[in-house]
Amino acid sequence: xxxxxxxxxxxxxxxxxxxxxxxxxxxxxxxxxxVSTHNSFIVGDTDNGERTGHRSxxxxxxxxxxxxxxxxxxxxxxxxxxxxxxxxxxxRTPASSLWGADFLGGNGRSSDGQVTTGAFAFSGGxxxxxxxPDSRSYLRRALGSAVASxxxxxxxxxxxxxxxxDAAPWNSSSEGFRNNLEGWxxxxxxxxxxxxxxxxxxxxxxxxxxxxxxxxxxIDKLWAEWQRRHPGQGYLPTGGTANVVDLNDTMKPWNxxxxxxxxxxxxxxxxxxxx
Amino acid sequence: xxxxxxxxELTRRRMLQGAAVALTAAAGTAxxxxxxxxxxxxxxxxxxxxxxxxxxxxGRRIQGRPxxxxxxxxxxxxxxxxxxxxxxxxxxxxxxGTWISVVNHYQTFSTPRALARxxxxxxxxxxxxxxx
Numbered sequence: 001x002x003x004x005x006x007x008x009x010x011x012x013x014x015x016x017x018x019x020x021x022x023x024x025x026x027x028x029x030x031x032x033x034x035v036s037t038h039n040s041f042i043v044g045d046t047d048n049g050e051r052t053g054h055r056s057x058x059x060x061x062x063x064x065x066x067x068x069x070x071x072x073x074x075x076x077x078x079x080x081x082x083x084x085x086x087x088x089x090x091x092r093t094p095a096s097s098l099w100g101a102d103f104l105g106g107n108g109r110s111s112d113g114q115v116t117t118g119a120f121a122f123s124g125g126x127x128x129x130x131x132x133p134d135s136r137s138y139l140r141r142a143l144g145s146a147v148a149s150x151x152x153x154x155x156x157x158x159x160x161x162x163x164x165x166d167a168a169p170w171n172s173s174s175e176g177f178r179n180n181l182e183g184w185x186x187x188x189x190x191x192x193x194x195x196x197x198x199x200x201x202x203x204x205x206x207x208x209x210x211x212x213x214x215x216x217x218x219i220d221k222l223w224a225e226w227q228r229r230h231p232g233q234g235y236l237p238t239g240g241t242a243n244v245v246d247l248n249d250t251m252k253p254w255n256x257x258x259x260x261x262x263x264x265x266x267x268x269x270x271x272x273x274x275x
Numbered sequence: 276x277x278x279x280x281x282x283x284e285l286t287r288r289r290m291l292q293g294a295a296v297a298l299t300a301a302a303g304t305a306x307x308x309x310x311x312x313x314x315x316x317x318x319x320x321x322x323x324x325x326x327x328x329x330x331x332x333x334g335r336r337i338q339g340r341p342x343x344x345x346x347x348x349x350x351x352x353x354x355x356x357x358x359x360x361x362x363x364x365x366x367x368x369x370x371x372g373t374w375i376s377v378v379n380h381y382q383t384f385s386t387p388r389a390l391a392r393x394x395x396x397x398x399x400x401x402x403x404x405x406x407x
Contacts, residue, residue, distance in 0.1 A: 042380055043406060047370040055369075112399060133377050134401040146382065173370035183381070184369070194381035202397070204365075204377045204406075 002071070002269040004221070007084035007098055007214055008091055009272070015103045018084065019119050021077040022210055023126050034070055035131040035207045037253060042204040047171040050243045052252055057166040057236060058245035059182050060223045061262035063216050065254060068268060070213060082269065085217035088193050089153040094143040104211055106141075113140035113199050120210060133203050140199030141209065147195045155187040160226050160275070165236045170244045176236075177226055181219065190219050224265055225275040235259050326355075328388050334400075336360050337391040357391045362403040364394050377406060 010018070025031040041053030041062075053062045067083060074081045091098055099106045105118020115138070120127040122138035129137045159180045167176040172184035183191030193215050194201045200208040207213070227233075238247045245251050248258050327340045338358040357364045357376070365377040366387070373383035374390045378397045384390040 039377075039406070043365055043367070043377060046367060132404065133406070134398055134403050136401045169370070171370050184383075191381040202379055202381060204380045206380070 002075075002082045003272055004082050004217060004269055005084050005272045007086050007103070008096070010084055010103075012102065014084075017078050017081050018074070019103065019210075021074040021081045023119060024077045025073055026127060030073055032130045034066075034073075035205050038066070038207045039131065039204040041252075047169075047173070048243075051171060052245055055172040055179075055182070055184060056244055057170055057178055058251055058259055059178060060220070061235070061257075061259040062245075062251055064220050064223070064262045064265065065251065065257050067213065067216055067220060071269075083217045084214055085221050085271075086211065086214035087218055088150040088196075088215070089156050092150045098211070098214070099143070104214075105139075107143045108139075108141040108199055112136075112138075113142055115139045115141055115199075129200070129205075129208050131205055132200075132208065133205055139209060141201070142198030144196055144198075146198050146202065147192055150196050151187065151189045151192055156189060156222065156275070158187060159189055160222065160229060163230050163233055165233055167236070170237065170241060181222060181226075189222075190215075220265070221271050222275065224271065227263070228274065235263060326387070328391075332392050332395050335395045335398075337388070337395060339387040339391055355387055357387050357394075359391065359394060359398070359403055362405070364391065364403060365406045366390060 005014075022031065038053070045051040045054045045056065047055055052058050053066075071081075071083045074083070086098055094107050098104055101117040103118065105115050105120050108115050115121050116123065120139050122128065127139055129139065159177065162177040162180055164176045166178040167174045172179065172182075174185075180186035181189050183189050194206060197209065197211060197215075200206060201211065201215075235247050237244060240246065245259060247260050250256060250258055327338075329336070329338045331337075336359070340356055342354050342356045355366065355368070355374075357366055367375050369375065369383060371383075373385060374387055375381070375383055376390050376394050378394050379390065382393075384393060
């Protein structure tokens, strides 16, 4: 059984193996397909139309499946690799080891936002962006510039305390755990982290930055934690909702996986600790 | 960009963000209370000629206008078009009336003009590429 670990606890070898597997997916073109898929959903998901990957109840099971597929792709390169997660309530500064040259590389430089350290720096020749919103083909970051602070542990706790999974109208204006976690309302957890990292993480092509996977792995872990704390609550809605993925509807683009299939992560992988 | 320009810009952006949050809170209450966001697209309804803009911002031409013609209601831009140096910026309207674009997809803006300016800031002179 795969165990997903806190990125801060990875050994030097685990970091190296993860980075090398990511680079190999990039080299073969498989990585960019994930970026394309994410962007096509993020520009297609709308509050008043069909919505699957974002701003909807299936935000969480959709990303759980998306991450699982990415993790399986990594494991096809190196079977020992699992997705690490980034607990941004704990590792909150650009000085975190997450941003070390031996892992994801550091902040973008002030002149043009270009990441210049680590394996994903453009100058290394292994991380040229093909699926991108503009003419620049180098990875960019601006840690902490568009929003000053990452969410705190207390803010995460306040969202975990919300007992209802989601609520009509099942979009970015909803009450409930999902939308407060996604960040369209309330203290703003997931969205704010994208903005804090800046650069490509702010765009629809956010998986261009490998930290995307570590961020979403922690979001996935928070969903697991919410389930543990609210055992009587479940995914909503459960049927007959226009434009929205109900509990037993299949999700695009896979068309063979329902939110119900994704509820129990423990048959797929486990986490090293609780929140 | 000089560091001082950069710092000024960041301050301005934070102010915009703060304004967007405040407006979002107010608008959200009204939308939820009066119409219910699920009942119809938060489209260009209510946007008129006064919401058009055409200006030079940090050396780029930014233009915004309600989308015209058939299909505008179905466009993900929420019935509105923003151009940067003539290239369309992919954008979307949220249920609460705020806006996001493909280069600021996790951050809401209270007006298309604020969205366009934020995109220019992000682009740092780069050209938009078409989104399939």
